[in-house]
Amino acid sequence: MKEITVNNIDKYEVARYLGYKDTLPDVEMTKIILECEQTMLKTIKPKYIYRIFDIEQIDEGVKIVGTQLVLTGEAIKKHLKGCTKAALMCTTLSSDVDMLIRSVEVNNMIKTLVYDALANVTIEQVCDEVEKIIEEDLPEYYHTWRFGIGYGDLPLSLQDKFLSVLNAQKTIGVCSTESCILTPKKSVTCILGLSKEKMENIKKSCDNCNMKEKCQFRKNGTTCN
Amino acid sequence: MNINELFGDGFIILDGGMGTMLQAKGLEMGGVPEVLNITKPDWLIDVHRSYVEAGSNVIYTNTFGANRYKMKNTGYSIEELVGSAVKNAKIAVKGTDTKIALDIGPIGQLLEPTGTLSFEEAYDIYKEIIEAGKDADLIVFETMTDLLEIKAGVLAAKENSSFPILCTMTFEQNMRTFTGCGVSNMALTLDGLSVDAIGVNCSLGPAELMPVVKEILKWTNLPVIVKPNAGLPDPVTGEYNVYPEEFADLMADMADIGVRIFGGCCGTTPEYIKALKNMLNNKKFEHKNIVIPSATCSASETVIINQPRIIGERINPTGKKKFKEALINHDMDYILNQAIEQIHAGADILDVNVGLPDIDEKQMMIEAVKAIQGITDTPLQLDSTIPEVLEAAMRVYCGKPIINSVNGEEKSLKTILPLVKKYGACVVGLTLDENGIPPKAEDRVAIARKILDRAVSMGIPKENVFIDCLTLTASAEQAGVLETLNAVKTVKEELGLHTVLGVSNISFGLPNRERVNHTFLALALENGLDLPIMNPNSASMSGTVRAFKLLKSIDKNSVEYIKAYNEEKNGKVQKADNAPTDNMTLEYAIENGLKNQGAQITEKMLADMEAMTIVNEHLIPALDKAGSGFEAGTLFLPQLILSAEVAQAAFAVIKDYISKHSEGTVSKGTIVIATVKGDIHDIGKNIVKVLLENYGYNVIDLGKDVDYQAVVDAVKKYDAKLVGLSALMTTTLVSMENTIKLIHENNLDCKIMVGGAVLTPSYAKQIKADYYAKDAKESVDIAKEVLG
Structure with missing residues (x-):
């Protein structure tokens, strides 16, 4: 497994997560963000696991061949249309990040918000890195954008089975709670469709996002991309 | 029954991978292996037999995930799944000396506060498996990453069976588990809980695990277990890269440095076990007794008592109106703030006392311990006058705590020391008894000796006993100051024990208390005080400890001292800038x-x-x-x-x-x-x-x-x-x-x-x-x- 290191967290993204739209944080706030970034970089222990499977479109969804996992619903069927394989991926920043956030939550809400935003941006950066690794490992394939469990009508209740196919607890220490919340909290499970033919789903957009109606970014007049 | 009675005093060979073997037989990914115990018993008997024939002295039942959480959708009860697993293993070992270990893995949910599973639920889940596996010969916990989870399992095993217990946790190359547990933390905690063997399994191959194994051997005299993967898997094909002969060669190095129990994890097969057996045939196990440092720990921080360590005293409602209000209002953040403040000021260990007449102290103590260990790595000293409160706190504490306290009274020795032994804690012994605090140093030393003797006779190691010679108030009993100091010196030098003192009492009733306190602290440190219980937030008190360490060449090149005061200096500069201007509203x-x-x-x-x-x-x-x-x-x-x-x-x-x-x-x-x-x-x-x-x-x-x-x-x-x-x-x-x-x-x-x-x-x-x-x-x- 290639190791993933993060040396720099995208501060524009962090500012956007914090709710800034057309302005940037002021000097004091920027200082806090930069200071927290250093601590965050020391705290994270990015880990990932991915596996490539053949897939099969069936009535109720998409079957992951050779496993007992069926990704159910219309959204994932549409997302993986035309794909012959899929990469199942799970990433995490580790439970140390949860502890860091808990410890500042006691007496410093501002840092809590900043750490939370930094972690959200970092886990996406880690996912980006894993995407790059998959691209290197499978150079002959195009891939779709990352479809998260819980998007559209792909139920969160698949979380356990998905983690078990990846053996994610043993390999990177990620579990899910009875309410299907991933733990450590800053973890992601997602699916990339793979095809040798170029396809439409390469970029995520508001039109193919199920958060479109509730999205905080859109309420603020921006988007996440 | 212990390990030696089961196996003699030589090497012990465990089995190899189970998942690998079942997948080869047709188990799909994401499938539930434990269900095969009932639907495909012949598969299991076959796998077990191949390990018995390869030379395993112990085989693990196919029950790694057989808990009520993971099995909830299988349609089978835990009794059925575990019962059939043990039955299959029994058939496979029939006519041989091979023993059956009830295999128990992580529950599959993270414990609080990262997850939502409570310690108490974890205990119940493990208890159910252990009761269902009563026909096995021993119990093994493996692939564990959370120290508190394995502690819940060990307590469930100890309290509901009499089998020997083997424990292996899974470490990464950074010598930590996924949840941050370190090697010394595992060893101190599990050794304290009196399990029968500890070690490491899964995650890496034998070569990568060597540093972890060396570290384990520094921290325990228990038999050490190594059950590595067959090297590292190829990310695309999933194949492992170490073959049986090489695997056995690498393990030979471990046998030479003191490992006693061997097996294989993911990717290993009966071939690996055969190779291990051949390798061990040419060797003889020799037990090496090592001296284990006196230490307390949390899951990820170990504090060795080899120099003065500050125990922060502020988490204690005595004489503090706001603290009492916080307890009544259930304001946990107030308590956590006290913890954070003391750690920043230099506390190495935190005393936790939440005793208040009007509250449920036991419940509050459990909540406080859980909350504090959820936000900090600093080890805790659990402080109460009520044995039930201490026991409740010791159960949920993740690590090896210090217990405050036992004393020379018969009743105290009889109630507290068995708890200290059971939970593997360190204990503070107060030098007082039925007759109160003896005025003379030699009489206090005599009580210290009595506490030590009693502790050792109960199997509590000497290094876990700390003695508090008790500080009296200088204004009331001026001559007593010297007696305390002399007692500290004698306990340290003659009994060879570490010493504790609550320092601030010394100045009660005097003006300018802080000056008396830090002067007394310096005197006590010079007389052999290791663990001052004090207010680290007081700059002169923590400063005295830092200066003492510098002057005694404990703080080499004054690194810690300079670091502390450079930071403080910077802090002060900032504070001056922070003063409001006259007309600021x-x-x-x-x-x-x-x-x-x-x-x-x-x-x-x-x-x-x-x-x-x-x-x-x-x-x-x-x-x-x-x-x-x-x-x-x-x-x-x-x-x-x-x-x-x-x-x-x-x-x-x-x-x-x-x-x-x-x-x-x-x-x-x-x-x-x-x-x-x-x-x-x-x-x-x-x-x-x-x-x-x-x-x-x-x-x-x-x-x-x-x-x-x-x-x-x-x-x-x-x-x-x-x-x-x-x-x-x-x-x-x-x-x-x-x-x-x-x-x-x-x-x-x-x-x-x-x-x-x-x-x-x-x-x-x-x-x-x-x-x-x-x-x-x-x-x-x-x-x-x-x-x-």
Whole structure:
């Protein structure tokens, strides 16, 4: 497994997560963000696991061949249309990040918000890195954008089975709670469709996002991309 | 029954991979291997037999995930799944000496506070497996990454069976488990719990595990287990890269340095076990006895008592009005703040005492220990006069704690020491007995000796016994000071034990106490004091310890000393900048996020203004202004929070003033808030809390993942007229609905407001909430409407 290191967290993204739209944080706030970034970089222990499977479109969804996992619903069927394989991926920043956030939550809400935003941006950066690794490992394939469990009508209740196919607890220490919340909290499970033919789903957009109606970014007049 | 009775005193060979073998037989990924115990018993018997034939002295039952959580959708009971697993193993070992280990892995959910599984539930889950596996010969916990989870399992095993217990945890190349548990932490804790062997399995191959194994051998005299993978898997093909002969060669090096129990994990097959057996045939196991350092630990921090270590004394309500109020109001953040403050000031260990006559001390102690270890790695000293409280705390503590305290009275020795032994703790022995505190040093030393002898006779290692020779008040018993110091010296030198002293008592009744305290501290350190129990927040006290370490060449090249005071110097410079200018107003400080200035201005204002006037005419209007800016989109959430934090600092000053000068209160009413059952996302709720507090409401924060009933109980207990509930996931909205239902069923006279990312006003109405708050600002508006 290639190791993933993060040396720099995208501060524009962090500012956007914090709710800034057309302005940037002021000097004091920027200082806090930069200071927290250093601590965050020391705290994270990015880990990932991915596996490539053949897939099969069936009535109720998409079957992951050779496993007992069926990704159910219309959204994932549409997302993986035309794909012959899929990469199942799970990433995490580790439970140390949860502890860091808990410890500042006691007496410093501002840092809590900043750490939370930094972690959200970092886990996406880690996912980006894993995407790059998959691209290197499978150079002959195009891939779709990352479809998260819980998007559209792909139920969160698949979380356990998905983690078990990846053996994610043993390999990177990620579990899910009875309410299907991933733990450590800053973890992601997602699916990339793979095809040798170029396809439409390469970029995520508001039109193919199920958060479109509730999205905080859109309420603020921006988007996440 | 122990290991030697089962196997003799030589090497022991375990089995190899199970998953690997079952997949080769046709188990699909994501399938449940334990179900095969019932549906394909011949597969299991076959795999077990191949390991027996390869030379395994122990085979593991196919029960790694056989717990009620992972098995909930299989349609089989734990009794059926575990029972059939043991039965299959019995068939396979028939006619041989091979023993059967009941194999137990992680439950599959993380424990609190990262996950939602409680220690107590984990214990029950393990107990169920252990009772179902009563026909095995021993119990093994493997692939564990959370020290508290394996502790729950070990206690369940100890209390519900008499089998030998083997424990292996899974370490990464950085010598930590996924949850951050270190090697010494595992060894100190599990050795303390008197398991029969400890070690490492899975994650890496034998070559990569060598550093981990070497470290384990430094921290235990128990038999050490190594069960590595067959090297590292290829990410694309999944194939492992170490073959049987090479595997055995690498393991030979481990046999030479003291490992006694061998096996294989993922990717290993009977071939690997055969190779191991051949390798071990040419070797003889020799036990090497090592000296284990005296130490206390949490899951990820080990504090070795090889130099003075500061035990912070501030988590203790004695003589502290605000602390008592916090306990009564269940204000855990107050206690956590005390922890954080002391750690920043230099505490190595934290004493935790939450004893108050009017509260349930046992319950509070459990909650405090869980909460503190959820935010810090610093080891804890558990402090209570009630044995049941100490035991409850020791159970849920993740690591090897210090127990404060036992004394020379027969009753104390008989009740406390068995607990210390059972949970593998260190213990503070007070040199007093039925006749009180002896005035003479030699009599105190005699009590220390009695405590030590009794502890050792019960199997408590000498290095776990610390002695407190007791500080008397210098103003009342001046001659006693020297007796204490002499006793410390003798206990240290003649008994060879580490010493503890509560330092601050010395100056009771004298002016300028701090000066007496730090001078006494220096004297005591020079006479052999290792563990001063003191206030680390006092600069002269922690400074004395630092200076002592420097002067005694413990702090080599003065590194720690310089680091501490360079930082302090920088801190001071900053503070000077933070002084408010003469014409700065509280409103300005709030608007601009100037926390220290806000607090200082409030102090000045209190000199000639009523507290409530400051709150109603200055603080709240300034917050309202910030809130309106946020609503209008001219101010962003971080700025709103910065303003709120200034207001919070100002409020703290006002509350402090009121508690000193009157019995009055600034509270405008009580609000209970909670993140509902099943949900662990609580940042939004915490923002709401800060804002509500700033508007003068008394907020009872029940935390996250809160039971329905706990919300109802709190509303009744605090007579709250408003409840705030938050949920962030579609999967936990149902908990919100259930909580509301239960509040209504109980006919409580309170309004309910709800909020959270996935909520909508119409859904809030549908689940019968009274109000939907779209953000923290709106929750304040609702509170104003309901409570005024």
